Amino acid sequence: MADATSGHPDMLAHALAAAGRGFAVCPGLVPDYVLLIPSRSGLKGPLSAGYRHRATTDVRTIERWFSRFPNANIIARTGRISNLVVLDFDFRFGGRPVSERLRPHLPETLQVTTQNGFHMYYRYPEAMEIPTSIRQVEVGLDVIGEMGSVVMPPSRHIEGSRYRFDDPDVPIGALPDDFAKRCAQVTPQPMFDPHRRGYSATVRDCINLSYAFAATTPHSLRRALRSLVKRP
Numbered sequence: 049m050a051d052a053t054s055g056h057p058d059m060l061a062h063a064l065a066a067a068g069r070g071f072a073v074c075p076g077l078v079p080d081y082v083l084l085i086p087s088r089s090g091l092k093g094p095l096s097a098g099y100r101h102r103a104t105t106d107v108r109t110i111e112r113w114f115s116r117f118p119n120a121n122i123i124a125r126t127g128r129i130s131n132l133v134v135l136d137f138d139f140r141f142g143g144r145p146v147s148e149r150l151r152p153h154l155p156e157t158l159q160v161t162t163q164n165g166f167h168m169y170y171r172y173p174e175a176m177e178i179p180t181s182i183r184q185v186e187v188g189l190d191v192i193g194e195m196g197s198v199v200m201p202p203s204r205h206i207e208g209s210r211y212r213f214d215d216p217d218v219p220i221g222a223l224p225d226d227f228a229k230r231c232a233q234v235t236p237q238p239m240f241d242p243h244r245r246g247y248s249a250t251v252r253d254c255i256n257l258s259y260a261f262a263a264t265t266p267h268s269l270r271r272a273l274r275s276l277v278k279r280p
Contacts, residue, residue, distance in 0.1 A: 073124050
């Protein structure tokens with residue numbers, strides 16, 4: 049699904065396709081304009097704090113968002129809201145050998161190739177709650193569950209590559225009960241949120257610029273720039 053004139057992915061079409069699979073989505077930050085954010089985790093967040101909590105499968109809402117921000121990345125809420133838990137194997141932190149050890153015991157499922165590893169999508173267990181945890185279950189493995197979110201294909205990573213489904217037609221599998229229990233018995237860790245109080249002005253400035261350049265109207269850019277020059 050690409051725009052016929054630009055050749056770039058039609059992010060609205062992909063967002064609607066994700067919603068059609070039951071994933072609650074919202075627009076995400078645009079990598080080009082947030083290069084100064086100290087933590088790269090911040091690049092994987094929504095355009096503003098409110099979007100993550102308003103993530104939805106509603107077609108009209110998604111059309112309104114991505115018509116306004118056609119270049120935005122696609123963020124999907126994980127947890128019960130989307131019937132989704134994601135295993136994020138990050139090769140930078142030892143995820144490769146962990147994935148080689150675990151994969152024979154994990155059922156085939158929808159998989160996404162990322163810049164530094166891969167995501168495995170599983171249906172959210174009905175009988176237990178899976179919190180979001182960072183490298184607690186295994187080294188190099190983040191479990192993205194309740195109060196979490198993931199960047200979805202064909203969103204673009206800060207280093208230039210795009211997230212992509214290995215095979216978009218593979219159905220989402222069920223997380224094995226024994227592994228789900230391991231994931232449930234950890235301390236919940238909130239995901240990085242550059243919008244929350246306490247982060248530096250530099251972070252908020254970059255967020256504002258990303259918000260502006262993702263939009264299609266000069267008014268949005270002027271509003272974001274005003275927020276920068278007004279602050280002492």
